[in-house]
Structure formats: C-alpha cells, structure tokens
Amino acid sequence: MPELATPQTCTGCAACDNICPHSAITIKSDSEGFLMPVVSPDKCVECKLCEKACPIVNGKDLKHKHKDYVYAFWDNATRTKSSSGGAFSAVARQIIDRGGVVYGAAWLDNLQLCHIRCTDHQSLAAFRGSKYLQSAIGDTFRQVRSDLREGRMVLFTGTPCQVAGLRSFLFKPFENLVTIDIVCHGVPSNVLFGNYIAKLKESGSRYRDITGFQFRNLTRWGFALAAITKNHKRIPVTGVDNLYMEAFNKASTFRKSCYECRFNGTTRVGDITIADFWGLGRQGTPFNHDVSEGVSLVMANTPGGEELILGAKDCFIEKRSLEEAIKFNHNLVGSSRRPANRDGVIESFNNPDLSLKEINGRFHITPSGASATLKNLLIRSGLFWTAKSILNKLRKL
C-alpha cells in the first residue's frame, strides 16, 4: 500500500486521488469532518504514483524566490464586490479575455464549498467573497490538466496547499498555467460548517429559511457575517450566533495540517499571492488614500505574475515594503497556533445535541463586555460601518 501524508500533515488537497489511474483513492471525511484520502486495497496496484504526486510526501521545493516588496492594490470595477481590493478579479478578467479558464471556490446549493471551473465574466461572481472553510477539490486537478494540454490559459486560485497540490499533481511546469494563492489563516471543514448552519437554523425562526451565507462585507472593508434567506434578505449574524467566525479567528476549528503549515511564509507557491492589506500606512510610510472600500495586499512572485498585476487595467497600484505587509498579517510568516481546546471545540460543533449557546458556555469563545455589546448593537442597527468610518477619520486627525 502507498505511504501517503499522515493525518497530522495531510492537507486534503486531493492530488493523490486525482492522479490515481485505478480510482483506488477516495476522499472521505474523517471522524472530525476533514477530507482525507482512503486507499482501497482491492483496487490499488502499488504503482506509487500517488506518493510522487503528494506535495507532502515528495518533498519537492515548489516555492518561488522571495521579493522584498509587495503591492497595495485595488480594482476599480470590483473593489466593492470583493473581500479586500478585488485583486482576484483583476487577474481573472485578463485570463477570460484571452479565452482562458478560471478555477476557484464556490458554494453549491446546499451550502457546501467546492472548486469549480468557469469560462465567462459573469461566472466569476461565484468566486468573489472569502469563504472561511476548506473547499473540496473534487476532480478539478484533472480538469485543469486537460485544459492545459489543450493549450488554454488556466488561472487556478486556492489556498497555498491546494496550489501546491495542483503543481505537484502536474509534475511539470506549464507556461499557460497561472496560480494565485491566498494568505491563509487555516480552514475548518465543510462538515463542521454544515453542522454550524444546522445549529443556526435551530436557534431561531429568523434563520429557518437560510439558503446562503456571507463572511465579508463586500462594499466596505471588513468581516460581516450574514445569513441570506431564500428571498435574498440579509440577516446580520452577531453575538453567540457568530460562534463559527469567533472560533475561526481563534484558530480553534482547523485541520491539523494548518497548525504546521508548510506553505505559509514569505516565499510562496503561487505566481501571485493575495491577502488583505491590514495596517496599511499605520506605521512608517503614510498611505494617503481612502481604504474604507478595501485594499488587497498583492505579491507578484514570478515574472508571469508580475506581468498580470502590472498589466491590470483601471486599477490602483502602489509598491510597499514586505516589512509593512508582515507587521499586521502574521499568517504571511507562519502558521496559526493550535489552541488547547481545539479538539473539544470541533467535537462540540459536530455534536448535534449541543446548541451554539451551550458550546460557548463550555469554551467562552465569543467576546463579552460593553464594547462587544455595543458592536453587536451597531451591526444589528446597520450603523456599524458608518461608526467605523468616523472612527478611522478621527484616528487620522
């Protein structure tokens, strides 16, 4: 039997499943809900191709050379439809214009997240907006390979471990492939997210009909969880209902590999790296532009990546130092720390008998006190973003 990555190191990238010529590997949820490969001894012929394709087992160095500068970036057309500054869309648009194909993470109807393929401008909307859980790769690596062999230009976007999985699966570089990785805090599983949505629905009638979910405020820059009903009504998720995101911020719900991630750091696996430019201009060189609608942090790690960033039309772009980028983005240099309560928190989210309130009672995850109460009130009343913008202006005085 092949020796694949261990449960501690496996990222669930599915390169092994995509490469197996005998369909001997199935990606299944483990006891915590994380995607893991399972080898069927009846079908496996011991060719070991899966070991060669696994970016954890083969130990190949997939990282590009380090640069000492980054870009503050936004795309005028999609800045208020994107998580930070719309850097993803500015690159994706160029690929579609050249008759290419874009791969990214999108919701299925049942609120499960998976990677899909798209070839037109309208479909890019499904990729916009960060979804803070692990997207299932399915057979998209095989689809990418087939597009590349046909000579089409391909943009693949994902977490760094997914980009590493794809490049490792392909075995050789393709000139027509561009990859974007995101700076990555870590990922909970689709199973845990599904269980959270079930608890939310049980917690009150206003959530009963939800069919969609948003993690970010796309028009302004920041986090704003909202459940979306089938009539497209947006319900702000605050207080204990926001337990999923509070646990995410505290890194309590991640797969084991995220705590010792091999792909975080300033040397990157993607041609381009995108993130939020938190703390831009706060120290050192001032930044004299309004950031309230979002700013992307962009790293152009290869000449091809740099060409796409500098060639983006109708975009704001300014060179900044790597040092500034690192200051307020710890996942750019290292992994999230594993909290002592991680196993218990995951088990509780996956326990159908526990409500969000009961989980919070056990682990004290959501913040309490006057400022948390005020923030929740402002969010529910719709005044939060106005208050935040006034506060930011006062800070600059």
Ligand SMILES: Cc1cc2nc3c(=O)[nH]c(=O)nc-3n(C[C@H](O)[C@H](O)[C@H](O)COP(=O)(O)OP(=O)(O)OC[C@H]3O[C@@H](n4cnc5c(N)ncnc54)[C@H](O)[C@@H]3O)c2cc1C
């Ligand atoms: C799980 C996760 C953790 C992150 N952690 C950090 C962090 O610690 N620090 C930081 O600065 N930024 C982090 N980001 C990145 C940040 O949220 C934005 O995605 C980034 O600023 C790009 O902004 P944009 O305006 O170009 O994005 P958008 O236009 O909103 O585009 C989103 C892009 O991200 C991809 N994407 C969305 N969700 C996922 C997913 N679950 N898995 C794989 N790809 C996905 C889409 O396919 C698309 O390419 C994280 C994102 C995710 C998904």
Ligand code: SF4
């Ligand atoms: S060793 Fe070969 S046949 Fe067996 S699971 Fe791996 S790729 Fe498939």
Ligand code: SF4
């Ligand atoms: S290829 Fe990816 S999913 Fe398969 S064992 Fe390696 S890390 Fe895990």
Ligand code: SF4
């Ligand atoms: S932290 Fe690392 S292992 Fe975890 S999802 Fe992100 S890139 Fe993958």
